[in-house]
Amino acid sequence: MAKxxxxxxSRDLQELQKKLSLLIxxxxxxxxxxxxxxxxxxxxISVGGFSLLCILCGLGxxxxxxxGMMIASYVVVSSLISCWFSPxxxxxxNTSCDFLPAMKSAEFEGxxxx
Numbered sequence: 001m002a003k004x005x006x007x008x009x010s011r012d013l014q015e016l017q018k019k020l021s022l023l024i025x026x027x028x029x030x031x032x033x034x035x036x037x038x039x040x041x042x043x044x045i046s047v048g049g050f051s052l053l054c055i056l057c058g059l060g061x062x063x064x065x066x067x068g069m070m071i072a073s074y075v076v077v078s079s080l081i082s083c084w085f086s087p088x089x090x091x092x093x094n095t096s097c098d099f100l101p102a103m104k105s106a107e108f109e110g111x112x113x114x
Contacts, residue, residue, distance in 0.1 A: 036042045
C-alpha cells in the first residue's frame with residue numbers, strides 16, 4: 001500500500017503537468033494572444049514583465065504614501081487654523097480648543113428644573 005501511493009501521486013502529477021502544458025499551448029496558439037504579443041505592449045511584457053510589475057507596484061505604493069501624508073497634513077493644518085482663528089473672544093478661549101459653546105449657568109439650571 002505504501003508503494004502504491006507514490007506511484008499514484010507521480011501519475012497524478014504527470015497528468016496535471018500534461019493538462020498544464022496543453023493549456024499553455026492553447027494560449028500560445030491562440031491568434032488573439034499571438035497578435036497581442038507582437039504588439040509593442042506585448043513585447044514589453046514578454047521582455048521585462050517582472051521589472052514592469054515591480055515599477056507599477058512601487059508607483060502605487062508611492063502614490064498611496066503621498067496621499068496619506070497629504071490627508072494627514074490637511075487634517076492637522078485645518079484643526080490648527082480653526083483653533084487659532086476661532087471667532088470666540090480671548091477671555092473665553094479654552095486651551096483645549098473645545099469647539100462646543102459653553103452653556104451659561106442659567107440655561108443649565110433651566111434644563112433640569114422640574
